[in-house]
Amino acid sequence: MSKSLKFLLGTALGLSVLAAPAFAEKLGLGRPALPAEIAAWDVAVLPDGTGLPEGSGDVATGDEVFAEKCATCHGDFAEGIDNWPVLAGGEGSLKDRRPVKTIGSYWPHLSTVWDYIHRSMPFGAAQTVTPDEAYAITAFLLYSNGIVEDDFVLSKENFTSITMPNADGFYPDDRAESEYATFSGEACMTDCAAEVKVTKRAVTLNVTPTDPDGRPAGTLPNPDPVVEAAVAEPAAPETTAETTTAAAGPDPALVEAGAKVFKKCAACHKVGEGAKNATGPMLNGILGRAAGTVEGFKYSKAMADAGAAGLVWSDENLHAYLSDPKGFVKRNKMSFAGLKSKDDIDAVIAYLESAGG
Amino acid sequence: MSGTENKGTSRRAVLRGGLAAGAGLAVAGAARAEGTPDPLITEVQDWASSFGDPVDATPYGMPIRFESQVVRRNVEWLTESPVSSINFTPIHALEGTITPQGCAFERHHSGAIELSKPDYRLMIDGLVETPLVFTYEDLTRFPRETRTAFCECAANGGMEWGGAQLEGCQFTQGMIHNMEYVGVPLRLLLEEAGVKPEGKWVYAEGADASSNGRSMPLEKAMDDVLVAFYANGEALRKEHGYPVRLVVPGFEGNMWVKWLRRIGVYDQAVESREETSKYTDLMPDGRARKWTWVMDAKSVITSPSPQAPIYHGKGPLVITGLAWSGHGKVTRVDVSLDGGKNWQEAELTGEAQSKALTRFRLNIDWDGSELLLQSRAVDETGYVQPTKDALRAIRGTNSVYHNNGIQTWWVHENGEVENVEVA
Numbered sequence: 001m002s003k004s005l006k007f008l009l010g011t012a013l014g015l016s017v018l019a020a021p022a023f024a025e026k027l028g029l030g031r032p033a034l035p036a037e038i039a040a041w042d043v044a045v046l047p048d049g050t051g052l053p054e055g056s057g058d059v060a061t062g063d064e065v066f067a068e069k070c071a072t073c074h075g076d077f078a079e080g081i082d083n084w085p086v087l088a089g090g091e092g093s094l095k096d097r098r099p100v101k102t103i104g105s106y107w108p109h110l111s112t113v114w115d116y117i118h119r120s121m122p123f124g125a126a127q128t129v130t131p132d133e134a135y136a137i138t139a140f141l142l143y144s145n146g147i148v149e150d151d152f153v154l155s156k157e158n159f160t161s162i163t164m165p166n167a168d169g170f171y172p173d174d175r176a177e178s179e180y181a182t183f184s185g186e187a188c189m190t191d192c193a194a195e196v197k198v199t200k201r202a203v204t205l206n207v208t209p210t211d212p213d214g215r216p217a218g219t220l221p222n223p224d225p226v227v228e229a230a231v232a233e234p235a236a237p238e239t240t241a242e243t244t245t246a247a248a249g250p251d252p253a254l255v256e257a258g259a260k261v262f263k264k265c266a267a268c269h270k271v272g273e274g275a276k277n278a279t280g281p282m283l284n285g286i287l288g289r290a291a292g293t294v295e296g297f298k299y300s301k302a303m304a305d306a307g308a309a310g311l312v313w314s315d316e317n318l319h320a321y322l323s324d325p326k327g328f329v330k331r332n333k334m335s336f337a338g339l340k341s342k343d344d345i346d347a348v349i350a351y352l353e354s355a356g357g
Numbered sequence: 358m359s360g361t362e363n364k365g366t367s368r369r370a371v372l373r374g375g376l377a378a379g380a381g382l383a384v385a386g387a388a389r390a391e392g393t394p395d396p397l398i399t400e401v402q403d404w405a406s407s408f409g410d411p412v413d414a415t416p417y418g419m420p421i422r423f424e425s426q427v428v429r430r431n432v433e434w435l436t437e438s439p440v441s442s443i444n445f446t447p448i449h450a451l452e453g454t455i456t457p458q459g460c461a462f463e464r465h466h467s468g469a470i471e472l473s474k475p476d477y478r479l480m481i482d483g484l485v486e487t488p489l490v491f492t493y494e495d496l497t498r499f500p501r502e503t504r505t506a507f508c509e510c511a512a513n514g515g516m517e518w519g520g521a522q523l524e525g526c527q528f529t530q531g532m533i534h535n536m537e538y539v540g541v542p543l544r545l546l547l548e549e550a551g552v553k554p555e556g557k558w559v560y561a562e563g564a565d566a567s568s569n570g571r572s573m574p575l576e577k578a579m580d581d582v583l584v585a586f587y588a589n590g591e592a593l594r595k596e597h598g599y600p601v602r603l604v605v606p607g608f609e610g611n612m613w614v615k616w617l618r619r620i621g622v623y624d625q626a627v628e629s630r631e632e633t634s635k636y637t638d639l640m641p642d643g644r645a646r647k648w649t650w651v652m653d654a655k656s657v658i659t660s661p662s663p664q665a666p667i668y669h670g671k672g673p674l675v676i677t678g679l680a681w682s683g684h685g686k687v688t689r690v691d692v693s694l695d696g697g698k699n700w701q702e703a704e705l706t707g708e709a710q711s712k713a714l715t716r717f718r719l720n721i722d723w724d725g726s727e728l729l730l731q732s733r734a735v736d737e738t739g740y741v742q743p744t745k746d747a748l749r750a751i752r753g754t755n756s757v758y759h760n761n762g763i764q765t766w767w768v769h770e771n772g773e774v775e776n777v778e779v780a
Contacts, residue, residue: 025545025548026548026549026551027498027499027549029491029495029498029499029549030481030489030490030491030492030495030549030550031489031490032487032488032489032490033480033481033482033488033489033490037480037490038480038482038488041480041482041618041619042480042482042483042619042621044560044562044570044621044623044627044629046623046625046627046628047625047628048625073437082437083436083437084437094639094643094644094645095641095642095643097755099639099643099755101634101639103634106634106645107633107634108628108633109628109633111628112628112629112630112633112634115627115629115630116629116630119568120466120467120566120567120568120630123438123441123467124467124566126467126566126567126568127566169643169644169645170633170637170644170645170646170647171644171645171646171647172646172647172648173646173647173648173649173650173651174646175646175649175651175653178751179751180738180740182743182747182751183653183740183741183742183743183747184738184739184740184741185739185741187691187700187733187735187741188700189691189699189700189701190699190700191698191699192697192698192699192700193696193697193698196695196696196697196698196729196779196780197779197780198729198767198777198778198779199777199778199779199780200520200521200777200778201521201767201775201776201777202521202522202523202524202663202775202776202777203524203775203776205521205522207432207434207522207523208432208522208523208524208525208528209430209431209432209433209528211426215664216524216525216528216663216664217430217525217664218426218427218428218430218447218449218450218525218527218664219426219525219663219664219665219666220426220427220449220450220664220665220666221426222668223668224668224669324422326403327422337407337408337409337410340414
């Protein structure tokens with residue numbers, strides 16, 4: 001610690017040179033913490049037992065409380081369900097290819113068990129375990145790990161008499177001594193290896209999340225694609241499901257709201273009895289119609305191609321198109337930025353369905 | 358949509374089946390007939406004629422929809438519950454060094470909680486002259502410091518100890534972010550309470566259900582630790598600990614306690630769950646290292662990489678990546694194109710900051726042949742980023758944490774990239 005001491009001294013000296021001594025620098029901010037507040041928040045329990053409250057609990061009670069509050073994740077015998085932590089067993093496995101790190105096989109201090117149960121468990125209902133319950137659960141976990149007998153009672157008084165099996169299994173970071181000399185010095189720049197071969201490939205494991213096209217999730221798209229740009233992504237030809245639900249008729253309130261939204265469209269589009277093509281095609285019968293097929297209207301090549309490729313104005317496709325006309329059918333000629341709100345889109349589609357059948 | 362020939366095919370099948378030269382990605386750019394005017398230039402586009410969004414459309418903006426793939430992602434099989442889990446920064450898609458808060462990786466032990474400034478309290482107690490309670494406003498009245506620092510989860514790369522496993526640096530090195538923080542030096546708060554001479558350790562815990570408490574030596578707490586409330590110019594986002602988090606430069610991310618609620622001063626380490634059963638490094642002899650706080654020097658090429666393949670074919674290619682060290686500044690980054698046989702020095706951009714991300718680049722003229730790309734960081738202590746095998750020779754494969762080994766990307770002739778290991 002001599003290095004740390006020197007460091008601390010250095011810091012203090014540096015401060016005192018620059019300004020008045022640290023303790024004279026107080027700003028008078030904050031207020032004294034009250035004993036009841038400290039008791040409420042400072043619940044840490046240390047390896048030497050500091051912080052333990054009065055109380056006790058036995059293995060049998062712990063078994064009951066554990067079954068009630070813990071077993072849904074950790075299992076009746078602390079064996080762990082699915083990927084939830086295994087709390088018992090694993091002794092002697094730490095050198096194995098697949099070590100099992102449990103309270104019994106790995107945890108160095110009993111205080112950690114009590115502290116964590118008391119402050120953070122059960123998962124989703126933290127701070128609901130009473131001190132006596134925490135003693136009891138801890139006693140049960142000691143029993144599950146073969147550290148105590150089934151008649152054991154754990155209390156504040158005998159707490160520090162328990163030594164965990166792996167108490168001596170830890171040592172402070174020694175990388176400075178064990179690694180840094182090996183990993184320092186002049187790095188080789190040329191002819192550092194005679195031959196280099198691929199020895200492992202992640203692709204053989206196939207455990208990476210993927211995008212729908214099978215590539216790693218989040219793969220960046222080609223910023224300069226050369227094909228397909230002119231035609232919309234082909235929409236799956238469906239619609240029957242959506243259009244049959246229409247038989248019940250759209251919600252009148254929604255239709256009314258849609259009539260208001262449609263004002264944004266009405267400058268170019270007509271719908272309803274006798275509607276004719278205008279700047280945009282007339283919209284009667286739009287739901288379920290193939291794109292780009294209203295007679296007498298001159299569509300963009302993009303829209304005509306999209307229709308020929310199978311794009312049908314299903315409810316879903318209309319939603320997509322109205323939220324982003326230029327993105328859904330690239331280079332079509334409708335000069336409308338799209339509707340930002342899904343509610344508006346729902347409404348306007350209901351209106352189109354109602355007014356234009 | 359990629360527009361490549363492997364659409365609809367599993368990538369695994371494509372990679373394993375072998376790739377014919379010229380197939381796949383490298384065709385891009387070849388199909389536009391020369392001499393044909395580009396309609397994007399010759400035809401008036403809608404955006405050049407009609408209106409864009411008005412100024413009242415987006416009071417607080419999100420990235421444009423064309424960047425929708427640039428998001429945090431998680432790996433479902435890693436954890437049992439997404440509220441005690443981790444996601445990954447899309448570092449393959451970012452440039453520069455600052456990580457936007459909105460896509461910076463998250464690690465929660467009991468979910469990201471919503472804690473308002475009026476409801477916020479910070480307590481300092483334990484071995485101090487006067488245990489104190491601060492409100493958020495109290496904190497804003499202390500002198501502030503600005504510090505840019507990387508925050509790396511100790512388990513970054515942890516899935517790769519047994520060998521190459523995940524495709525993409527988002528998944529293999531993406532438990533990292535780098536932000537510019539503004540906050541109060543923890544030293545000032547400790548001095549306000551007055552640390553008693555027997556106080557040697559500081560224990561920080563959060564207000565969430567996990568509390569995620571961690572101990573650190575008093576000397577670190579008095580050195581460069583910040584009690585931060587701004588990141589990248591704005592308030593911390595909820596998932597990064599709003600309204601107040603701890604910033605512990607160079608130390609593993611688990612110690613950067615979010616929703617900071619209490620600082621306890623002790624004469625010993627608390628030895629909490631997070632610093633005993635977790636965040637300890639199991640060694641081959643069955644014993645474990647504890648208190649492995651500092652993140653050693655590390656680097657990774659972010660592009661090209663499995664999620665950032667080369668679409669443009671041979672010719673000029675920008676190789677770009679990130680390097681960092683918990684011990685100080687990155688002084689050099691070397692790049693190898695042949696799996697570590699030969700190395701060349703990359704260019705570092707900007708002035709390297711201590712314990713913060715540094716961007717490196719190497720511009721090459723790619724001849725279209727296969728590459729085995731690697732990067733190797735060197736920091737100001739002279740530490741040279743080791744190979745994964747060199748780390749395994751000392752630590753085995755069960756230490757979970759602190760995997761800072763050299764990453765290898767196998768770039769294929771068609772521009773696809775995969776995560777491999779070489780020997």
